[in-house]
Amino acid sequence: MKRAKQLSFTIAATCCFALALSACGGNDGKEKLGDAAPSEILVAYFSCTGNTERAAEYVADATGGTLYEIVPEQPYTADDLDYRADCRANVEQNDETARPAIGGTSANMADYRVVFLGYPIWWSEAPKIMYTFLESYDFSGKTIVPFCTSGSSGIGSSAENMHGSASGATWLTGKRFSSSVSKADVEDWIDSLTAE
Ligand SMILES: Cc1cc2nc3c(=O)[nH]c(=O)nc-3n(C[C@H](O)[C@H](O)[C@H](O)COP(=O)(O)O)c2cc1C
DSSP states (O other), rough: OHHHHOOOOHHHHHHHHHHHHHHHHOOSSSOOOOOOOOEEEEEOOOSSEEEEHHHHHHHHHHHOOEEEEEESSSSSOOGGOOTTTHHHHHHHHHTTTOOOOOOOOOGGGOOSEEEEEEEOBBBTOHHHHHHHHHTTOOOTTTTEEEEEESSSOOOOTTGGGGGGGGGTTTEEOOOOEETTTHHHHHHHHHHHHOOO
């Protein structure tokens, strides 16, 4: 399909799935995206070692959406990410209240109806900076489509655990990619979301 041109999102269908989701506490991954124009799609991502960034670039290519990098105010060094030690990332992940500050420019969130949300898996969860991001904007009426990369873990409940930080949004089922994510993997996923 001609993804960037023909991405047709059906928000009404998405809302039905949201109702089903709230009724049964889960969904079956069969949601379809509707008629948002490429200019209404944001691809927001956080990435320390480039894997999620690559996936996000493929999502942006496939959808025509705009890339937005969630940049930490204090960059993560290699030591910060050394999860075999008592590193900064581990400390944050073990702290329910941790909300690492975001630097850089803000996203013009009002311009977007659909937000793809990319993150690496850290100890089976989304990094706490994703919570900072979600709690920084009003996502009411928007559709959030989570995706992540990891060494081996699945997406698990990492996306569901963020729902409370953007409760006005409709969340679609998330997708996990391997650290060596390929463009074809991402294109197949986008096709599955947009197929009639
Ligand atoms: C602190 C930390 C914790 C991690 N925890 C997991 C994990 O629980 N399961 C897993 O499969 N990979 C884990 N990883 C590996 C990352 O999820 C993986 O390398 C990811 O693709 C990195 O994405 P990035 O390059 O966008 O930062 C962890 C990495 C770090 C730094």
